Amino acid sequence: MDSGVVELAIIGSGFGGLGAGVMAIEQGIDSFVILERAKAVGGTWRDNTYPGCACDIPSHLYSFSFAQNSEWSRSYPAQPEIEEYLERVTDNYRLHSRVRFGFDVAEVRWLQEQTCWSITSHEGDIVLASAVISATGPLSQPATPDFPGLSDFAGEVFHSANWRHDVSLDGKKVGVVGTGASAIQLVPAIADDVEHLDVFQRTPPWVLPRDDRPAPLWRRYLYQWLPFLQRLHRWRIYARQEFLSLAFLGKGKIANAMTERIKQETKTLIDASFPDPEIAAALVPTFKPGCKRLLISNDWYSALAKPNVDVVTASIERVDATGITTSDDRHHELDVLVLATGFAVTDFPSPLTFIGRNGVNLAEHWEDGASTDFGITVSGFPNLWFLAGPGTGLGHNSIVFMIEVQLQQIGRALRYMRSESVASIELRQEVEDASYAELQRRVATTVWASGCSSWYIRENGRVDTIWPGTTTEYWWRARRFAPNRYLMTAGRFGQITPSR
Ligand code: NAP
Numbered sequence: 001m002d003s004g005v006v007e008l009a010i011i012g013s014g015f016g017g018l019g020a021g022v023m024a025i026e027q028g029i030d031s032f033v034i035l036e037r038a039k040a041v042g043g044t045w046r047d048n049t050y051p052g053c054a055c056d057i058p059s060h061l062y063s064f065s066f067a068q069n070s071e072w073s074r075s076y077p078a079q080p081e082i083e084e085y086l087e088r089v090t091d092n093y094r095l096h097s098r099v100r101f102g103f104d105v106a107e108v109r110w111l112q113e114q115t116c117w118s119i120t121s122h123e124g125d126i127v128l129a130s131a132v133i134s135a136t137g138p139l140s141q142p143a144t145p146d147f148p149g150l151s152d153f154a155g156e157v158f159h160s161a162n163w164r165h166d167v168s169l170d171g172k173k174v175g176v177v178g179t180g181a182s183a184i185q186l187v188p189a190i191a192d193d194v195e196h197l198d199v200f201q202r203t204p205p206w207v208l209p210r211d212d213r214p215a216p217l218w219r220r221y222l223y224q225w226l227p228f229l230q231r232l233h234r235w236r237i238y239a240r241q242e243f244l245s246l247a248f249l250g251k252g253k254i255a256n257a258m259t260e261r262i263k264q265e266t267k268t269l270i271d272a273s274f275p276d277p278e279i280a281a282a283l284v285p286t287f288k289p290g291c292k293r294l295l296i297s298n299d300w301y302s303a304l305a306k307p308n309v310d311v312v313t314a315s316i317e318r319v320d321a322t323g324i325t326t327s328d329d330r331h332h333e334l335d336v337l338v339l340a341t342g343f344a345v346t347d348f349p350s351p352l353t354f355i356g357r358n359g360v361n362l363a364e365h366w367e368d369g370a371s372t373d374f375g376i377t378v379s380g381f382p383n384l385w386f387l388a389g390p391g392t393g394l395g396h397n398s399i400v401f402m403i404e405v406q407l408q409q410i411g412r413a414l415r416y417m418r419s420e421s422v423a424s425i426e427l428r429q430e431v432e433d434a435s436y437a438e439l440q441r442r443v444a445t446t447v448w449a450s451g452c453s454s455w456y457i458r459e460n461g462r463v464d465t466i467w468p469g470t471t472t473e474y475w476w477r478a479r480r481f482a483p484n485r486y487l488m489t490a491g492r493f494g495q496i497t498p499s500r
Contacts, residue, residue, distance in 0.1 A: 003125065004127045005129075006032055006033045006127060008132070009127055009132050009133075010035065010133045011119070013034050013036040014140075016136075016403050022066065022089070022093050025093060035119065039101050050160045050340075053078065053079035059081070059082065065404060067085075068231070103127075104121050104122045106353065107119070108384075110381065112357060115382075133385045134352070135388070141350065145339065169194050172195060174334065175198045175199075177340060198324075203285065204282070205293075207266050208266070208295070238398075242471060248448070249446055273305040294396075345465060348464075371435070372432065374474070374478040376406050383426075387403050390465060391467060402474060405474055414493075421491065422489070424491075425483075427487075445468075
């Protein structure tokens with residue numbers, strides 16, 4: 001068993017955790033640690049290595065504003081480039097020595113007498129910290145369906161987020177379950193290698209063309225020597241993405257026109273690959289565009305139309321040693337089964353256990369609704385901040401932007417606590433209630449509550465995951481730390497009272 005005492009503990013080393021590390025350095029916090037369960041930084045961009053993996057937000061926007069990269073090779077670079085970028089940020093800010101690798105957090109418990117958090121790993125190691133930033137990310141827990149007989153499958157089965165690079169797909173009969181953001185990237189990437197590919201579709205997605213272009217060398221030089229031009233480009237992308245929110249948030253003429261345009265674009269893409277209207281009809285979604293994440297691809301439908309690819313629309317009944325039987329009694333023989341079935345997003349705060357003041361378990365506190373203040377703080381859980389927390393997910397813009405807004409507020413809170421001799425701050429219950437009520441009232445009129453099933457919606461029917469506004473509004477309202485929203489106890493921040 002190993003232990004340590006720090007001012008600030010950051011859980012996770014993806015975009016959020018690394019951004020928090022930079023914020024800590026900028027705030028002059030010398031005593032901080034980044035706790036990472038894996039052996040490398042990068043979060044979701046370290047874990048998702050499936051063929052074709054890329055971001056669906058252009059990287060000039062999906063990157064830190066303080067660490068612009070003139071070297072992006074194209075508008076939507078592939079996963080290795082994004083992972084390398086995060087490693088470079090880690091190096092440039094000398095964060096490596098701050099990361100404690102292999103520390104898989106099990107429990108985070110508030111010790112009232114000592115005014116600190118006790119963070120315990122699955123191995124029993126303990127870190128005491130005056131403050132904690134949870135940056136575990138919403139896409140860190142793969143969701144694996146429990147199809148009857150799945151364990152009987154004699155071939156290889158793995159989740160898209162745990163890609164088995166040691167399993168060759170060449171000349172194999174492969175099944176991919178799912179038609180979401182991961183499947184739409186990996187299916188075109190593997191279709192030519194396999195003998196046969198069955199794509200098991202439960203719900204077809206809305207798909208827009210992907211405007212992906214290589215970045216010419218001259219432009220990379222230009223951005224390197226005239227960084228303001230790159231900033232202009234970043235803001236242009238930001239404005240374009242923000243514009244998309246009109247289709248998701250509003251109800252008026254513009255929203256309807258944008259929705260119709262999205263529908264038309266998908267239909268045009270489908271018709272180009274599937275001239276037979278009967279087959280094409282099975283690929284057209286029935287839910288409102290945006291209700292599930294809007295996808296972008298130039299090769300999804302052409303991949304599905306390949307002679308060795310079948311879209312299976314009958315539901316999966318059971319798995320056996322040799323493949324999958326669907327509800328139409330057909331047996332699909334498979335050598336390899338890929339589960340592109342997404343992540344346990346609404347299961348927060350799982351897989352971590354947070355025990356706050358008075359022994360309150362956060363999972364119970366959030367049972368009826370994941371109430372927070374701008375997804376950042378929670379009543380009953382002092383000195384604890386979340387990045388990309390509940391109610392801050394997006395369907396249209398860069399989550400890195402949201403993380404940076406959250407870090408602005410956290411940085412200001414920490415500065416306030418250190419300069420005003422505040423040992424702990426805790427969100428007022430009434431602030432949390434009002435904040436959550438507003439979120440729920442507003443989300444009810446958005447596309448995400450328009451009647452599809454998606455990972456934005458929890459089992460109890462609440463849309464707790466998504467920010468129901470523009471990111472500009474979020475920036476305006478959430479960037480500042482407002483002391484009047486918090487209960488405070490006086491004392492020196494960072495000084496952990498010894499236990500009696
Ligand atoms: P996802 O969007 O949740 O898609 C999961 C797919 O699996 C859906 O088609 C779903 O069908 C299907 N599925 C789940 N359980 C099933 C079951 N029991 N039987 C049959 N089908 C089942 O997951 P994802 O594709 O991994 O993407 C998750 C999120 O990750 C995205 O929304 C996005 O935010 C992020 N992501 C981003 C990028 C990027 O480019 N930035 C790339 C990959 C992922 P239903 O639709 O019927 O539920």
